[in-house]
Amino acid sequence: MFVTGHFALSQLEPSYVKQSLKRTGNYTLNNFRIKMKVIEKLKKNYYSLIDLTKNIAIQNKELTVIFRRHPSENDKNIKVLFGKIPNNLKVIYKYPVTPWLFSCRYHLHSGCQTSLESVVLKKNMITYMPSHSDSSFSNYKSFSPFFSEKKKCLSFFKNINNQNNNLFKYNNTSQIIVNIKKNIFFYKEFIKFIKSEFNDLNSSYVYKKKYKNSFLKKIVLDILSNIKNIIIQYEFFRNLLPYNMLISKQTKLAKFSSLQKSEILHYLKIFSKIYNYKIRFIVKKISLNVFEISRK
Numbered sequence: 001m002f003v004t005g006h007f008a009l010s011q012l013e014p015s016y017v018k019q020s021l022k023r024t025g026n027y028t029l030n031n032f033r034i035k036m037k038v039i040e041k042l043k044k045n046y047y048s049l050i051d052l053t054k055n056i057a058i059q060n061k062e063l064t065v066i067f068r069r070h071p072s073e074n075d076k077n078i079k080v081l082f083g084k085i086p087n088n089l090k091v092i093y094k095y096p097v098t099p100w101l102f103s104c105r106y107h108l109h110s111g112c113q114t115s116l117e118s119v120v121l122k123k124n125m126i127t128y129m130p131s132h133s134d135s136s137f138s139n140y141k142s143f144s145p146f147f148s149e150k151k152k153c154l155s156f157f158k159n160i161n162n163q164n165n166n167l168f169k170y171n172n173t174s175q176i177i178v179n180i181k182k183n184i185f186f187y188k189e190f191i192k193f194i195k196s197e198f199n200d201l202n203s204s205y206v207y208k209k210k211y212k213n214s215f216l217k218k219i220v221l222d223i224l225s226n227i228k229n230i231i232i233q234y235e236f237f238r239n240l241l242p243y244n245m246l247i248s249k250q251t252k253l254a255k256f257s258s259l260q261k262s263e264i265l266h267y268l269k270i271f272s273k274i275y276n277y278k279i280r281f282i283v284k285k286i287s288l289n290v291f292e293i294s295r296k
Contacts, residue, residue, distance in 0.1 A: 001065050002104035003053050004097070006112035007046050008072035015239045041131035042111070048130045049110035050081050052150055056108075056157050057089035063160075065089045068100060070112075106160070111140055116177055119143070124168045128153050139176050144169040259289045268293075 017035050021027035050067075057065040065088060069078050078091055085091070097114055101107060107118045107125045118125045127146045129137060140146070145167055147153035179186035231237040264283050272279070280296035 001056070001063055001106040001108060002100050003049070003065060003067045003108045004112040004114045005046065005049065005068065005070045005073060005078075006110055007042050008070045008074075009043075009046075009077050038134050038136060041134055041137075044131045045110040045129050047081070048150065049108075049128060052128055052153060053108070054082060054085060054089065055150070055154060057086045059154060060157060060160070061086070061088055063088060063157075066100065066104070067091045068097065069093050111137060115140065115143065119170045119173055119177065120180060124165065125170075126153070126156070139172075142171040142173070142176065144171070259291070261285055261291060264291060264293070 014036065017039060018027065018032060021031060021035065053065060053067055057063070067089065082091060098117065101118055101121055101123060105124060107123045108128060109115045110128050115125060115127070125143060127140050127143045129140060130148050132141065132148060145156060147156065173180055178189050232241065261283050268281050282294050282296050284292045286292055
C-alpha cells in the first residue's frame with residue numbers, strides 16, 4: 001500500500017499563511033482567519049493520516065506500507081510524528097511519485113493532489129478525511145471508498161483481501177480533471193482562462209542573466225544559504241523574512257533541480273506516440289530553466 005502525505009508542517013504555520021496572502025494581495029484579517037480555519041482542518045487530517053497509517057501497518061503485518069512525505073515536508077518532522085514504526089512500514093522519499101503509484105496495489109491519501117494521478121491510472125484508492133466540511137475538500141468526496149472515521153477505515157483494511165474491486169469508484173471525474181479524456185487538451189481551457197481573467201496584461205519575456213561568481217563569493221553565498229535554512233525553522237525569524245526566503249533551498253530542489261531541452265523533446269515525442277498526433281514542435285530556450293514551445 002502506498003500512502004501520500006498532503007502537506008508540510010511549515011506551510012501550516014500562521015507566519016507562512018500571512019505572508020503568502022500578502023504576496024498575492026489577498027491579506028485581510030478576515031481572509032487570514034478563514035484560511036487558518038482551513039489550515040486547522042488540514043493539520044487534523046495530516047496527523048490523523050499518520051496515526052492511521054501506523055495502525056494499519058500494525059494491524060496488517062503481511063501488508064507492506066510505504067509512506068511518502070510531501071515534497072515540502074522534512075524528514076525530521078516525519079520521524080518525530082511517526083515515532084517508533086513496525087518493520088512493514090517504510091517511510092521513503094525517493095524518485096518521482098508516478099512509479100510508486102504504478103506499482104502499488106492500494107493508494108491511501110487524506111486530501112493529496114496525487115490522488116488525481118491515481119484516478120487517471122485507475123488505482124484502488126482509499127480516501128480518509130476526518131475533517132472534510134470545508135468546500136475545498138468537496139472534490140475528494142467524489143472518490144469511493146471515502147472514510148471519515150478511523151475505526152471504519154481500519155475495519156476496511158482488516159478485510160482488504162475480501163473487498164470487491166467494484167467498491168473503488170471515481171465520480172464526476174470529468175468535472176474535476178478537465179483533460180482526463182484523450183480527445184481533450186487542457187491547454188485550450190487554460191488559454192480561455194488566461195484571456196478571460198488576465199486580458200489586460202501585456203506579456204513579455206523576463207531574462208535572468210547567469211553570472212559566474214568567484215570561488216570566494218560562492219563560499220559566502222553557500223554559508224548564508226545554510227544560515228537561512230536554519231533560522232527559517234523558527235517562527236519568530238520567519239516573521240522577519242520576506243516571503244521568497246521562506247522556502248529552503250532543499251525544498252526547491254526536491255521538485256527538480258533543472259530542466260533540459262533534450263528532456264522536453266523526449267517527452268513530446270512520447271506524447272505524440274500515445275495520442276497519435278503528427279505535430280512538429282519548436283523548443284526555444286529563453287533562460288536557464290525556461291523554454292518556449294510552439295508549433296513548427
